[in-house]
Amino acid sequence: MHDLKLIAANDAFGALVALTDVLDGKQALFVTAPEVNGKMPETHGLPEQVGDRIALIVESSGSTGRPKRIQISREALIASANSSALALGSFEGTAQWLLALPINYIAGLNVLTRSVLAGTQPVLMNTSVPFTPEAFSRSASFMTGDRRYTSLVPTQLARLAKAVDQDPYLLSQLRKFDAILVGGQAPQDEVVDKLTHLGVNLVITYGMTETCGGCVYNGQPLAGVEVATNAGRIGVKGPMLAEVPTDENGFYWTNDEGVVYSDGRLEIIGRMDRVINSGGIKISLDRVEQLAQQVVGVTGLAATAIDDVEWGQRVGIAFTGSPEVADEVATALADDLGPAGRPIRILRVDKLPLLPNGKNDLLAIKQLFEEN
Structure with a gap:
């Protein structure tokens, strides 16, 4: 057994130092929510010690429910970093990372872990304040590594894509990255196509x-x-799996739906727990979001289920952007998904509720329709 060290999310440098001991097998780490006025947030239900092989306890995002605390072994953490480095060509001593995500989630912790294993100093953004393209550009300008990497969520990527139209220096900084990893949820095709x-x-x-x-x-x-x-x-099966239940063949079965093609490529369709039954027809809310985000004038969007006496469930949409495009969103969905996919309510909001890691807060978004 070894001790579980607690560090606040706004102490990225402290977490970076602690991860050195974590990877040496001397301790484990749990990153709490940020300190407020210098006071650590209360945590409940955490052990003081964990098994020798455990490196991290990490909370899932909880976008569709209560977050789970997941134990990750040192072997899984290193396997994840090594397989990523192989795919990216980020070799020891040359790969420098920019931290732009909160470190109390796995994506942010991975940036620090890969920096420790690469033996390079990451550039640390202040992830306790709202993300801005200006702050990202300024932080990226401090990078000196031969190969440069960062991880973002789609909300951040969309803000950068919008800002490059008026900021050539930002675009020049984005082009200097050997790879920008984008995860958490599917980014808008329009944003990806534009930046690519x-x-x-x-x-x-x-x-x-x-x-x-x-x-x-x-x-x-x-x-x-x-x-x-x-x-x-x-x-999913592999050496980077956390301490999660697997079947007799070693596979961890997710709540995501997808297709594996003959060449091994995986296409993600969406979350299986985000499929509604509307008049006997199954509609993927993830697919609804993908289609609606393609409408020009939409800058952010989230779909939710609304209970309906006649249909059982109908689609509700909250979006940011031009108010004139609401009808276009409804038409685009009906044309592609049929009447069952046409939203019964569309709310334009000033901003979408987000979790600290940048994902849509789906529970808060559902409450928008209960309040309005």
């Missing part, structure tokens, strides 16, 4: 806390990773 066309190298990742972060890059499983589907449900 401008010469920015994006890597769309798939993974979760249970897989120690991204384990599939641009549809291709990383070295040592196997993916499979059973009735559409995605299963």
Whole structure:
């Protein structure tokens, strides 16, 4: 057994130092929510010590429910970092990372872990304040590594894509990254296409806390990773799995739906727990979001289920952007998904409720329709 060290999310440098001992097997780490006025937040239910092989206890995002605390072994953490480095060509001593995500989630912790293993000093953004393109550009300008990397969520990427139209210096900084990893949820195709066309190298990742972060890059499983589907449900097998239940063949079965093609490529369809039954027709809310985000004038969007006496469930949409495009959103969904996919309510909001890691807060978004 060894001690579980607690560090606040706004002490990224302290976490970086602690991870050196974590990777040496001397202690384990749990990153709490940020300190407030210099006071650590209260935590409940955490052990004082954990098994020798455990490196991290990490909370999942909890976008669709209560967050889970997941134990990750040192072997899984290192396997995840090594397979990512192999895919990216980020060799020891040359790979420098920019931290732009909160470190109380796995994506942010991975940035620090990969920096320790690469033996390089990361550039640390202040992730306790709202993300801005200006702050990102300024932080990126401090990078000196031969190869440069960062991890973002789609909300951050969309803000950067919007800002480059008026900020050539930001675009020049984005182009200097050998790869920008994008995960957490599916980014807008329009944003990806725009930045890719401008010469920015994006890597769309798939993974979760249970897989120690991204384990599939641009549809291709990383070295040592196997993916499979059973009735559409995605299963993942590999050395980077956290301490999670697996079947007799070693697969962890997720709540995500996808397709594995003959060449091994994985296509993500959406979360299986985000499929509604509308008049006997199954509608994926993830698919609804993908389609609606393509409408020009939409800058942010989230879909939710609304109970309906006649249909059982109907689609509700909250969006940011031009108020004139609401009808276009409804038409686009009806044209592609039929009447069952046409939203019964569309709310324009000033901003979408987000979790600290940048994902849509789906529970808060559902409450918007209960309050309005």
